[in-house]
Amino acid sequence: MMEAGKRPEGMNESDQQRLADCIARARTGSLEAWGDLYRKFAGPIFRFCRRALPTREDAEDATTEIFMKVREKLGQYDSSRPFQAWLYKVSANHCWDLLRRRRIRQDLETQDVDETPLEHPDANQLDRLLEESSSKNVRGALAKLPARSRMALVLRYYSDMSYDEIGESLGVRRNFVGVVLLRARHQLREALAGHGSRGMAAGRTP
Amino acid sequence: MNANPNQPNSHFDEMACLHYLEGQLDRKRALELSAHAEQCGECRALLAALERESRLLTRSMREEDEPVPARLLAPVRERMPWAWIISFGMAAAGAYWLWTAIIDPWRAQLNEAGFGGTNLVTMLFFQGAQWKGWGSMWTLVQVLAVISMCVVGYFLARRGLRRMNTIALVMGALMAALLLPGGANAAEVHKNEPSYTLRSGDTVKNDLIVFGNSIRIDGTVDGDLIAFGNNVTVNGHIMGDVISCGSMLLINGIVDGSVRFGGSMVTLHGKIGKNLMVGAGTVTADSTSEIGWGVMIGGGEVTLDGRIGRDLLTGVGRLQLNGFVGGNVKIQASEGLDIGASADVQGKIEYTGPKQPDVATGAKLSRPIDVKIVERSSKYASSGSIWHMFLQWGAAFIFGLVFLGLAPEVFSECARNAGRYGISIGIGFLFWVGILVASFVACITVVGLGVGLSAFLLLGIATYGAKIVIAAWIGRMALRQSANTGAVIGGMALGLVVEFAIRALPYAFWWFAIPVAAWGFGAFCLTIYGRMRPGILAATSSAAAI
Numbered sequence: 001m002m003e004a005g006k007r008p009e010g011m012n013e014s015d016q017q018r019l020a021d022c023i024a025r026a027r028t029g030s031l032e033a034w035g036d037l038y039r040k041f042a043g044p045i046f047r048f049c050r051r052a053l054p055t056r057e058d059a060e061d062a063t064t065e066i067f068m069k070v071r072e073k074l075g076q077y078d079s080s081r082p083f084q085a086w087l088y089k090v091s092a093n094h095c096w097d098l099l100r101r102r103r104i105r106q107d108l109e110t111q112d113v114d115e116t117p118l119e120h121p122d123a124n125q126l127d128r129l130l131e132e133s134s135s136k137n138v139r140g141a142l143a144k145l146p147a148r149s150r151m152a153l154v155l156r157y158y159s160d161m162s163y164d165e166i167g168e169s170l171g172v173r174r175n176f177v178g179v180v181l182l183r184a185r186h187q188l189r190e191a192l193a194g195h196g197s198r199g200m201a202a203g204r205t206p
Numbered sequence: 207m208n209a210n211p212n213q214p215n216s217h218f219d220e221m222a223c224l225h226y227l228e229g230q231l232d233r234k235r236a237l238e239l240s241a242h243a244e245q246c247g248e249c250r251a252l253l254a255a256l257e258r259e260s261r262l263l264t265r266s267m268r269e270e271d272e273p274v275p276a277r278l279l280a281p282v283r284e285r286m287p288w289a290w291i292i293s294f295g296m297a298a299a300g301a302y303w304l305w306t307a308i309i310d311p312w313r314a315q316l317n318e319a320g321f322g323g324t325n326l327v328t329m330l331f332f333q334g335a336q337w338k339g340w341g342s343m344w345t346l347v348q349v350l351a352v353i354s355m356c357v358v359g360y361f362l363a364r365r366g367l368r369r370m371n372t373i374a375l376v377m378g379a380l381m382a383a384l385l386l387p388g389g390a391n392a393a394e395v396h397k398n399e400p401s402y403t404l405r406s407g408d409t410v411k412n413d414l415i416v417f418g419n420s421i422r423i424d425g426t427v428d429g430d431l432i433a434f435g436n437n438v439t440v441n442g443h444i445m446g447d448v449i450s451c452g453s454m455l456l457i458n459g460i461v462d463g464s465v466r467f468g469g470s471m472v473t474l475h476g477k478i479g480k481n482l483m484v485g486a487g488t489v490t491a492d493s494t495s496e497i498g499w500g501v502m503i504g505g506g507e508v509t510l511d512g513r514i515g516r517d518l519l520t521g522v523g524r525l526q527l528n529g530f531v532g533g534n535v536k537i538q539a540s541e542g543l544d545i546g547a548s549a550d551v552q553g554k555i556e557y558t559g560p561k562q563p564d565v566a567t568g569a570k571l572s573r574p575i576d577v578k579i580v581e582r583s584s585k586y587a588s589s590g591s592i593w594h595m596f597l598q599w600g601a602a603f604i605f606g607l608v609f610l611g612l613a614p615e616v617f618s619e620c621a622r623n624a625g626r627y628g629i630s631i632g633i634g635f636l637f638w639v640g641i642l643v644a645s646f647v648a649c650i651t652v653v654g655l656g657v658g659l660s661a662f663l664l665l666g667i668a669t670y671g672a673k674i675v676i677a678a679w680i681g682r683m684a685l686r687q688s689a690n691t692g693a694v695i696g697g698m699a700l701g702l703v704v705e706f707a708i709r710a711l712p713y714a715f716w717w718f719a720i721p722v723a724a725w726g727f728g729a730f731c732l733t734i735y736g737r738m739r740p741g742i743l744a745a746t747s748s749a750a751a752i
Contacts, residue, residue, distance in 0.1 A: 039279070042274060042278050042279060043270075043274045043279075046274045046275070046278055047267075047268070047270070047274070050272070051267050056272075056275075060275050060277065060278060063278055064278070068691070101682075118220065118221075120219060120220055121220060121252065121255070123248065123251035123252040123254070123255045124251065126252075126255040126256075126259070127251070127254070127255045127258065130255065130258050130259055130262055133262065135262070135265055135266035135269050135271070136266075136271070138262055138263065138266035138267075139266050139267070139269075139271065142266070142267070153263060153267075154267060157260060157263040157264045157267055158264070158267040158268060163228075163230060178221060178224060178225055178228070178230060179221070181224065182220060182221055182224055185224075185259060188263075
C-alpha cells in the first residue's frame with residue numbers, strides 16, 4: 001500500500017502542537033505567529049501551485065493570493081480538523097478556480113467524466129516504463145496533462161487529499177474520483193512513453 | 207497489453223487494483239482481491255507496478271527541484287497596493303463631488319429659500335416638527351442607516367482591533383445610537399375610513415394621522431396633520447405641520463407650521479406660518495394666500511398670486527408670479543416665466559429657462575432679472591466635461607468599494623454571473639420592469655407606500671450598482687485574476703474607466719447605459735437567486751467556494 005497520511009511537510013506530534021498554538025495566536029491577530037505560519041507553509045504551497053499551474057509566475061502569484069485568502073479566512077478554520085487539510089483545500093480551490101476561469105483546456109468545460117473503457121495495462125511493460133522514468137520526466141509529463149487530470153494527481157499524490165476532498169474541489173462526484181485518477185495515470189503513461197501531449201486519446205481501446 | 211484472454215473474469219481490473227491500493231475497496235472485496243493476488247502472479251505484478259507508480263508520482267511532485275522564490279520568502283509585510291492609494295484618492299474625489307454637486311447646492315438653496323435647518327433629511331420632511339407619529343417608519347430608516355454604518359465601522363476597525371473587542375465596540379455604538387431617538391409618543395390615527403371629517407369646534411390634542419378617500423379638517427389639530435387621501439381639505443387650524451400625499455390638497459384655513467405635499471394639485475387660499483414644500487402637477491396660491499417663510503415647488507403649472515415672506519425656489523414647467531415675494535427668487539422653468547403686473551419681488555431674481563420671461567409693465571422688481579437661457583438640448587453633450595466625468599467615476603468607485611467591503615463574495619459572484627451575458631441581460635430587463643411595476647402598485651395602494659418607496663429606492667441603488675458589476679466583470683476579463691483584493695479593486699477601477707469612456711460617445715445612453723444597467727442588474731439578480739437556492743449554482747461555484 002502507498003504511504004498515505006503523510007503530507008509534504010511531514011510533522012510529528014509536538015510539531016502539530018506547536019502549529020496549533022501558532023494558528024491560535026495568528027487568529028487573534030499576532031503578526032509574528034502569522035509570519036511563522038507563512039514561513040512554514042510558503043514552500044509547500046508554492047510547490048503545490050507549481051505542480052498545479054502552468055507557469056512559475058502563476059505559481060508565485062497564486063501562492064501570494066492563497067496566503068492572503070488564508071489570512072482573511074483564518075477565523076473560519078475549524079481548529080478541530082487538521083490545518084494542512086484545510087490549507088490544501090483552500091489552495092486547491094484557488095488554483096482550480098484560476099484554471100477554470102482561464103479555460104486553459106477544453107476538458108475543463110465538460111464536467112462529466114469520460115467513461116470509455118481503459119485498456120488493461122501489461123504490468124511488466126508498465127514496470128519497465130516506470131523504471132526508465134526519472135522524477136524529472138514525470139514532472140515534464142505531468143505538465144502536458146489536461147488540467148483536471150493533472151490537478152487530480154497533484155491533489156492525491158502531492159497533497160494527500162482524500163477522495164471526498166478531491167471530488168469536492170474538482171466538482172466531480174466522489175465515485176468518479178477513482179476514474180479520474182486512473183485516467184490521469186493512463187494519460188501520464190502515454191506522455192511518459194513519448195506519445196506527446198494528446199493525452200485525451202490515451203488508453204482508448206482500438 | 208491485454209489481460210489473459212482465457213480467464214477474462216478471474217483477474218481484477220486495474221480500477222479495482224488502484225482502489226485496493228488506495229484503500230477505497232470495501233472489506234469483503236479487498237479480502238477477495240488480496241486472496242486472488244496471492245495466487246495470481248499477473249495481478250500481483252500489476253499491484254506492484256501501480257504502487258510503484260504512486261510512489262514515483264509522490265516523489266516527483268514533492269521533490270524540491272527548484273528553490274522557492276525569494277519574493278515569497280521575504281518577510282510578510284502589510285502591503286499598500288497601488289489600487290488602495292488610488293482608491294483613497296478616488297474616494298476623496300467622489301466625496302468631494304457628492305458634496306459640491308449635490309449636497310451643498312441643495313443646502314445652499316434651501317437656506318436661501320428660508321428653510322434653515324441643520325439636518326438635511328429632517329429639514330426635508332420633519333423640520334421643527336415635534337411630530338412622532340411617523341416614528342415607526344422613520345426609526346426603521348434610522349436603524350438601517352445606523353446598522354450599515356456599524357457594519358462599515360466593523361470592517362474598518364477589525365484589522366486594527368481584536369475581533370471580540372471590535373464586535374463589543376460596534377455593538378456598544380449600535381445600542382447607544384438606537385437608544386438616542388428616544389421613545390415616540392402616540393398620535394391619533396384613523397385608518398380604513400372612506401371619509402374623515404374633523405368637525406368645526408372639535409380639537410385633536412395631538413398629532414392626527416388620517417388615511418382615507420376624503421379628508422376634511424374643519425376643527426383644530428394641536429399637532430401635526432398627516433393625511434394620505436384623495437381629497438384633503440383644511441378649513442380649520444393646524445398648529446403643527448401638514449404632511450400630505452394624495453391627489454388634491456386644498457387649504458382654506460390656517461397652518462402654523464409648514465406644509466409638505468406630494469400629489470397632483472394644491473390650492474391655497476389660507477395661511478401657512480412657515481414653509482410650503484410641494485411636488486405637484488398644478489400649484490395655485492391665490493391672492494388671499496399667505497406663506498410666512500419660504501416656498502419650494504417642483505411642479506408643472508404654478509401660479510403664485512399671494513404673499514410669500516421669504517425666498518421662492520422652483521423647478522417647474524411654467525410659472526406665473528403675480529404676488530409678493532419678500533426674499534430672493536430662483537426659478538428653473540422648462541416652459542417659461544410670466545411676471546404679472548401686481549408682482550412685487552424684494553430680492554433678486556434668477557431665472558433659467560428656454561426663453562426670455564414675460565414681465566408685465568407695473569411689476570415691481572427690485573433689480574433686473576438675471577436670465578439664463580438654456581436650449582433644450584441633449585444633456586449628454588453638456589456633461590462631457592472630463593472633470594465632471596472623473597468625479598462621477600470617483601463616486602461610482604466609492605460605491606463599488608462599499609459593495610466590495612460589505613459583501614466581497616456577492617461582489618465576485620456578481621462579476622462571475624455577468625459572464626453569462628444573455629441570461630443576465632434578459633433577467634435584468636424582466637426584473638427591472640417587474641419590480642418597477644410592483645413597487646408602483648405598492649405605492650398607489652396607500653397602505654404599501656413604505657414598501658413601494660423602499661422598493662423604488664432599492665431598485666435605484668441596484669440600477670446604479672449595475673455599472674459596478676459590469677466594471678468588475680471587465681476588470682476580471684482584463685486582469686484575469688481576481689482573488690487578490692487589490693486586483694479586484696484595480697480591475698473595477700479599470701472597468702469603470704472603460705465604461706465611462708464608452709458613455710462619452712454619442713447616444714451611449716440608449717445603446718450602452720441601458721443595456722449595461724440591465725446586464726449588471728440581471729447578474730445581481732442571478733447572484734441573489736443563486737444564494738437563495740444554493741443547490742442550483744453549486745455545480746458552477748463549488749470550486750470557488752471555500
